[in-house]
Amino acid sequence: xxxxxxxxxxxxxxxxxxxxxxxxxxxxxxxxxxxxxxxxxxxxxxxxxxxxxxxxxxxxxxxxxxxxxxxxxxxxxxxxxxxxxxxxxxxxxxxxxxxxxxxxxxxxxxxxxxxxxxxxxxxxxxxxxxxxxxxxxxxxxxxxxxxxxxxxxxxxxxxxxxxxxxxxxxxxxxxxxxxxxxxxxxxxxxxxxxxxxxxxxxxxxxxxxxxxxxxxxxxxxxxxxxxxxxxxxxxxxxxxxxxxxxxxxxxxxxxxxxxxxxxxxxxxxxxxxxxxxxxxxxxxxxxxxxxxx
Amino acid sequence: xxxxxxxxxxxxxxxxxxxxxxxxxxxxxxxxxxxxxxxxxxxxxxxxxxxxxxxxxxxxxxxxxxxxxxxxxxxxxxxxxxxxxxxxxxxxxxxxxxxxxxxxxxxxxxxxxxxxxxxxxxxxxxxxxxxxxxxxxxxxxxxxxxxxxxxxxxxxxxxxxxxxxxxxxxxxxxxxxxxxxxxxxxxxxxxxxxxxxxxxxxxxxxxxxxxxxxxxxxxxxxxxxxxxxxxxxxxxxxxxxxxxxxxxxxxxxxxxxxxxxxxxxx
Numbered sequence: 001x002x003x004x005x006x007x008x009x010x011x012x013x014x015x016x017x018x019x020x021x022x023x024x025x026x027x028x029x030x031x032x033x034x035x036x037x038x039x040x041x042x043x044x045x046x047x048x049x050x051x052x053x054x055x056x057x058x059x060x061x062x063x064x065x066x067x068x069x070x071x072x073x074x075x076x077x078x079x080x081x082x083x084x085x086x087x088x089x090x091x092x093x094x095x096x097x098x099x100x101x102x103x104x105x106x107x108x109x110x111x112x113x114x115x116x117x118x119x120x121x122x123x124x125x126x127x128x129x130x131x132x133x134x135x136x137x138x139x140x141x142x143x144x145x146x147x148x149x150x151x152x153x154x155x156x157x158x159x160x161x162x163x164x165x166x167x168x169x170x171x172x173x174x175x176x177x178x179x180x181x182x183x184x185x186x187x188x189x190x191x192x193x194x195x196x197x198x199x200x201x202x203x204x205x206x207x208x209x210x211x212x213x214x215x216x217x218x219x220x221x222x223x224x225x226x227x228x229x230x231x232x233x234x235x236x237x238x239x240x241x242x243x244x245x246x247x248x249x250x251x252x253x254x255x256x257x258x259x260x261x262x263x264x265x266x267x268x269x270x271x272x273x274x275x276x277x278x279x280x281x282x283x284x285x286x287x288x289x290x291x292x293x
Numbered sequence: 294x295x296x297x298x299x300x301x302x303x304x305x306x307x308x309x310x311x312x313x314x315x316x317x318x319x320x321x322x323x324x325x326x327x328x329x330x331x332x333x334x335x336x337x338x339x340x341x342x343x344x345x346x347x348x349x350x351x352x353x354x355x356x357x358x359x360x361x362x363x364x365x366x367x368x369x370x371x372x373x374x375x376x377x378x379x380x381x382x383x384x385x386x387x388x389x390x391x392x393x394x395x396x397x398x399x400x401x402x403x404x405x406x407x408x409x410x411x412x413x414x415x416x417x418x419x420x421x422x423x424x425x426x427x428x429x430x431x432x433x434x435x436x437x438x439x440x441x442x443x444x445x446x447x448x449x450x451x452x453x454x455x456x457x458x459x460x461x462x463x464x465x466x467x468x469x470x471x472x473x474x475x476x477x478x479x480x481x482x483x484x485x486x487x488x489x490x491x492x493x494x495x496x497x498x499x500x501x502x503x504x505x506x507x508x509x510x511x512x513x514x515x516x517x518x519x520x521x522x523x524x525x526x527x528x529x530x531x532x533x534x535x536x537x538x539x540x541x542x543x544x545x546x547x548x549x550x551x552x553x554x555x556x557x558x559x
Contacts, residue, residue, distance in 0.1 A: 021472055022391045029384035033402055036440050040417035047420055099316055102309035116552050121320045124544040125501035127517045128537045132323035135338055142326055234410020237504050251412045258416050271413050286401060
C-alpha cells in the first residue's frame with residue numbers, strides 16, 4: 001500500500017487566498033472522516049459504559065467492563081484469533097517472499113507485468129474468493145470429489161471445511177498477494193551493487209542473502225505482515241463461511257452481540273479492546289510503510 | 294554479474310519460475326473453478342463435470358430478486374464511488390500541494406479505514422446511525438462505502454499529483470488563470486487517468502463489499518448481501534456460483550482497466 005510522505009514542500013508564507021483554498025479542499029474530506037469515522041468510533045467507546053438491553057432502559061455503569069473481565073471465554077477467543085491471524089500473516093510472508101524475490105532478481109523486464117498478474121485476483125471480490133474456497137474445501141466439495149474421482153482417495157475427507165485450517169487456508173489465499181507488494185517494493189529499492197561487492201569479497205550467495213538482502217527487505221516484510229495481521233484479527237466473514245464451530249473467531253462474537261445477542265455495549269467493548277490493541281501495530285505499520293517510499 | 298555460480302543461477306531461475314507458475318495457478322484456480330462450474334449441467338457442485346449448459350445463466354436472468362440486488366448495488370456503487378473519488382481528490386490536492394498543521398495526523402487517520410477490521414467500522418457506524426435515528430437503507434451503505442473507498446482514492450490521485458511538476462500549474466496561473474480555473478482546466482484533466490482509476494477501484498470494492506455493508510444494509514439487499522443470503526439453500530448453489538462467475542469476470546476486467554489507467558497516470 002502506498003503512503004504519502006509528509007516531507008514538506010518548500011513553501012512561501014500562506015496567503016489568505018491560499019488558506020481559503022486549503023479550507024475548501026480539505027474541509028469536506030476532514031468533515032467526512034470526523035462525522036462518519038471518528039465520531040462513530042467515539043460513540044462506540046462511550047457505548048461501552050452503557051448497560052441494559054437495546055430499546056429498553058439504558059444507564060451509565062461499568063458493568064460491561066466487569067462482564068468482559070470475567071468472561072474468560074472471550075479472552076481465550078481473542079487469543080485464538082490472534083494466533084489465527086498470526087499464522088495467516090506468517091504463511092503469507094513465507095509464500096510471497098520467494099515470489100517477490102523471483103520477480104525482483106530473476107524476472108528481468110517482465111517483473112511489473114508478472115506482479116500485476118498475481119495482484120489482479122487480489123483486487124477482485126473478497127466474498128467470492130472466500131466462497132470459492134467454501135466450494136473447494138467441503139465434504140461434497142470440489143477437492144474431495146476431484147480426489148475421489150481421480151482415485152487418489154477412497155472416501156471423502158471432512159477435515160478440510162469447518163476448521164481452523166480451512167480459515168487459515170482461505171485467509172492466506174485472500175491476503176497473500178497484498179504481502180508480495182511491500183516485499184517487492186523493499187527488494188526493488190535495494191542497492192544491488194551491495195551483492196556484487198559482497199561476491200567480490202568472497203561471500204557465497206546464501207551468506208549475502210542472509211546478511212544483505214534479508215535485512216534490507218525487513219521493512220517490507222514487516223509492512224506486509226501487519227497489512228494482513230491488522231485487518232484479519234477482526235475477520236468474521238471467512239470463519240462464517242468456512243470456519244464452522246471450530247474455526248470461529250473473535251469477530252464472529254462481536255457480530256453476534258449486534259445481530260443475535262443484541263448486547264451492543266458488550267459488542268462495543270469487544271470491538272474497542274481489539275481496536276486499542278491494534279493501534280500500536282497500526283502506527284508501526286505506518287512507519288514501516290513510509291520507510292518503503 | 295558473477296560468473297562462478299552460473300549453473301546454480303540457471304537452476305534457481307527454473308526453480309523460481311516453477312514456483313511462480315504454481316503460485317499463479319493457486320491464485321487463479323479457485324476463480325476458474327467458479328467459472329467452469331457455472332457452465333456445468335448438474336444441480337450439485339461435484340466432480341466429474343456433467344456437460345455444458347447455459348441454464349443457470351438463464352435462471353439468473355429470470356430472477357427478479359437478483360435484478361433488484363444488482364440495481365441496488367449499481368446505484369450504491371456509482372454514487373458512493375463518485376463521492377469517494379471527489380473527496381479523495383480534494384484531500385490529495387490539499388495534502389500534496391499545501392502545507393498545513395495536522396497533515397501527518399490527517400494522513401494517519403485517513404489511512405485507518407484501509408486496514409482496521411471491517412467489523413469495527415461496521416458496528417461503530419451502526420451504533421451512530423441507530424442513535425441519531427437514521428434508518429438503515431442503501432444511503433447508510435453508501436456512506437460506509439465512501440469511508441472505505443475515499444482513502445484509497447486519495448492515494449491513487451496523490452500518486453499522480455506528486456508525479457507531475459507544479460510548474461505546469463504555475464504557468465497556467467502566470468498566463469492569468471485563477472487557482473480554480475487552473476485546477477479545472479489543467480490539474481484535473483492531467484490527472485484524468487488517476488481519477489478514472491480511483492473511481493473504478495472504488496466501484497469494484499463497493500460492488501462486492503460485504504463485511505461493513507452487512508451491518509448497515511437494513512432490509513435492502515445489495516449483490517453480495519443477496520449472494521450471502523442464498524448460501525443457506527443448497528439447491529441455489531449452482532445459481533450462486535453462476536452469479537459469482539459473472540461478478541468475478543466483470544471485476545477482473547475492471548481491475549485490468551484500473552491497472553492500465555494507473556500505469557498511464559504515473
